[in-house]
Amino acid sequence: MLGTPAALGGVEPPARVTSDSKEYCTELAVRLAALPGSREEPARSLAADGIHLCETGHTRTGVAKLRRAIRAARGGD
Amino acid sequence: MPGTLEALLRFLRSAGFRFAVRFALIFIGATAVFALVFWYATAGSLDRQTDAALRTDALSLVERWREAGSAAVAEAIGERLASDVEGNSIYLLINPEGRRLAGNLDRWPQGVPAGTDWAFDTVQRDGLTTEARLNVMELGNGYRLAVGRDVTEKQRLRDLLAEGIAWSAFAALIFAVTGAAVLRRALEQRLLPAAQTAEAIASGDLSHRVPLSPRNDEFDRLGQSMNAMLDRIDRLMEGIRGVSDSIAHDLRTPIARARAKLEEAVVGPDDPETLRAAMERGITDLDNITRVFEALLRIAEAEAGSRRAAFAPIDLAPVLADVAEFYGVVAESRGQSLETDLPAALETVGDRDLLAQAAGNLIDNALKFAPEGGRVRLTARALPRERIEIAVEDSGPGLAPEDRARAGTRFFRADSSRATPGSGLGLSLVQAVARLHGGDLVLEDAPEELGGTPGLRATIRIGPA
Numbered sequence: 001m002l003g004t005p006a007a008l009g010g011v012e013p014p015a016r017v018t019s020d021s022k023e024y025c026t027e028l029a030v031r032l033a034a035l036p037g038s039r040e041e042p043a044r045s046l047a048a049d050g051i052h053l054c055e056t057g058h059t060r061t062g063v064a065k066l067r068r069a070i071r072a073a074r075g076g077d
Numbered sequence: 078m079p080g081t082l083e084a085l086l087r088f089l090r091s092a093g094f095r096f097a098v099r100f101a102l103i104f105i106g107a108t109a110v111f112a113l114v115f116w117y118a119t120a121g122s123l124d125r126q127t128d129a130a131l132r133t134d135a136l137s138l139v140e141r142w143r144e145a146g147s148a149a150v151a152e153a154i155g156e157r158l159a160s161d162v163e164g165n166s167i168y169l170l171i172n173p174e175g176r177r178l179a180g181n182l183d184r185w186p187q188g189v190p191a192g193t194d195w196a197f198d199t200v201q202r203d204g205l206t207t208e209a210r211l212n213v214m215e216l217g218n219g220y221r222l223a224v225g226r227d228v229t230e231k232q233r234l235r236d237l238l239a240e241g242i243a244w245s246a247f248a249a250l251i252f253a254v255t256g257a258a259v260l261r262r263a264l265e266q267r268l269l270p271a272a273q274t275a276e277a278i279a280s281g282d283l284s285h286r287v288p289l290s291p292r293n294d295e296f297d298r299l300g301q302s303m304n305a306m307l308d309r310i311d312r313l314m315e316g317i318r319g320v321s322d323s324i325a326h327d328l329r330t331p332i333a334r335a336r337a338k339l340e341e342a343v344v345g346p347d348d349p350e351t352l353r354a355a356m357e358r359g360i361t362d363l364d365n366i367t368r369v370f371e372a373l374l375r376i377a378e379a380e381a382g383s384r385r386a387a388f389a390p391i392d393l394a395p396v397l398a399d400v401a402e403f404y405g406v407v408a409e410s411r412g413q414s415l416e417t418d419l420p421a422a423l424e425t426v427g428d429r430d431l432l433a434q435a436a437g438n439l440i441d442n443a444l445k446f447a448p449e450g451g452r453v454r455l456t457a458r459a460l461p462r463e464r465i466e467i468a469v470e471d472s473g474p475g476l477a478p479e480d481r482a483r484a485g486t487r488f489f490r491a492d493s494s495r496a497t498p499g500s501g502l503g504l505s506l507v508q509a510v511a512r513l514h515g516g517d518l519v520l521e522d523a524p525e526e527l528g529g530t531p532g533l534r535a536t537i538r539i540g541p542a
Contacts, residue, residue: 014188015169015185015200015201016182016184016201016202017201017202019158019181031159060203064162067161074160
C-alpha cells in the first residue's frame with residue numbers, strides 16, 4: 001500500500017527510485033531474454049556485461065548496459 | 078571632520094556624481110537585461126524542453142489508458158524504463174488503493190500537492206537525494222500516473238550558469254563603478270576651465286576668457302558662448318564708461334558757463350535789468366542741460382525697447398509731411414530749401430512720436446550743415462516685405478567715412494563740426510529709434526545732383542527684419 005501525499009506528511013523520507021537495484025537487473029534480463037534478437041551481437045555481450053556488473057555491485061552501470069542490450073535486441077541501437 | 082562631511086555632501090550633490098550614477102545604473106540595467114535574456118535562452122530553454130517531453134510522454138500514456146486500460150499502461154511504462162539508457166526517467170502508476178502497478182518509484186512522491194499537475198520533488202537514488210521534475214495525471218477511477226525526469230544534471234548546469242552570471246554581474250558592477258568614476262572625473266576636468274574663468278570674473282578680473290581645446294565639442298561651444306558673452310559685457314561696460322566720461326565732459330562746460338554768468342551778475346552792477354538778463358541766460362543754459370538729459374533718457378528708452386509695447390499702426394506720410402512743414406520754415410529763414418518726395422500713404426507699425434523725432438533730427442542736422450542757399454531733400458518710400466526707407470540728403474560738407482561708424486555714438490561730434498551748435502546726441506537717437514523699429518541708420522555721400530561737397534545722405538530703414 002503506497003501512501004498519498006496527504007497521508008504521508010513531511011516527516012517520511014522521499015520516494016526511492018527502484019530501477020537501480022539488483023531486482024531490476026533481473027527484471028531487465030528476463031525482459032531481454034523474451035526478445036528475438038537477444039542472442040545476437042551486440043545485444044548478447046552487452047547483456048553479459050550488464051549482468052556481470054550487477055552481480056559485482058555496479059548496479060547502475062549494469063542496468064545501463066542491459067538497457068542498451070534491450071535496445072540493440074530491438075534493433076534500435 | 079565637519080569639513081570632510083561638507084566635502085562629501087558637495088561630492089554627492091555634484092552634477093558629475095549624478096551623471097556617473099546614471100551611467101552606472103544604465104550599465105547595470107543593461108547587464109541585468111542581458112543576464113535575463115541569457116538565462117531565458119539557456120536554463121529556461123532546458124526547463125521548457127523537459128516539461129514538453131514529460132507532457133508528451135504523459136499524454137501518450139493517458140491515450141494508452143483510454144485505449145487498453147491499466148495493464149497496457151503498466152506494460153508501456155515497463156518498455157519505456159527498459160529502453161531508458163540515460164537512466165533519468167521516473168514513472169509511477171498507482172491504483173485507487175494506492176498500490177503501485179508499474180514504475181520505478183517505491184511510493185507516491187510526497188512533495189506533489191493534491192490538485193497540481195507539475196511539481197519539483199526530491200527522490201532517493203542510490204542512497205542520495207536528487208531533484209526530479211514531475212508531471213502528475215489523474216487517469217480516472219482513482220488511478221494516478223506520475224511521469225518525471227531526474228534533473229540533477231540540469232540543476233548542476235543551472236548552478237553553473239547562475240554562478241557565471243553572478244561573477245559577470247560582479248564584474249559589471251566593477252566596470253560600472255570604474256566607468257562612473259572616469260566619467261565624473263572627465264566631466265570635472267572639462268568643466269574646470271569654465272569654472273576657473275567664472276571665478277576669476279567674479280573676483281573682478283574681466284580680462285579672463287575660457288581656454289578652448291581643438292576638439293570643438295559641447296564644452297568648447299559652451300566656452301565660446303561664455304567668451305562671446307564676456308566680450309559683449311566688456312564692450313557694454315566700456316560704452317557705459319565712455320558715456321559717463323562724455324556726460325561729465327560735455328555738461329561741465331554749459332554748467333560752468335551758467336555759473337560764470339550768474340557769478341558775473343552777482344559781482345556786477347545792481348541794475349535790475351542786468352540781473353534779470355543774467356538770470357534769463359542762466360535759465361536758458363539750464364534748459365539746454367535739461368534737454369541733453371531728456372535726449373539721453375529717450376535714447377536709453379529706445380535702446381531698452383520698453384516703448385515697443387506702445388507700437389501702433391500709423392501712416393508715416395502725413396507725419397513726415399508735418400515734420401517737413403515745421404522745418405521748412407526754419408530752412409526758409411536760413412535761405413535754404415527743403416524739398417520733399419513723399420508717397421500718398423506709408424503704412425507701418427511703430428512709435429509715431431519717436432519716428433517723427435528721428436526724422437526731425439535728420440532734417441535738423443542736414444539744415445545745420447547745409448550752407449546758406451543749400452538744399453535739403455526728404456524722401457520716403459515703401460520697400461518690399463513691409464519695410465520703409467526714410468532718407469534725408471543735404472548739400473553740406475558730408476561726413477568722413479572714418480567718422481560715419483562713430484556717428485551713432487552718444488556725444489560724438491566730428492572735428493569739422495565742433496563750431497556748429499549741438500550736443501552730439503541727435504544721430505544717437507536716430508540710430509536707437511531705427512534699431513527699435515527693426516532697422517538701422519546708414520550714412521553715405523549724397524547724390525551729386527544736390528551739389529554738396531560731397532553732401533550727406535542719412536537713411537533709416539525700418540520694418541520687420
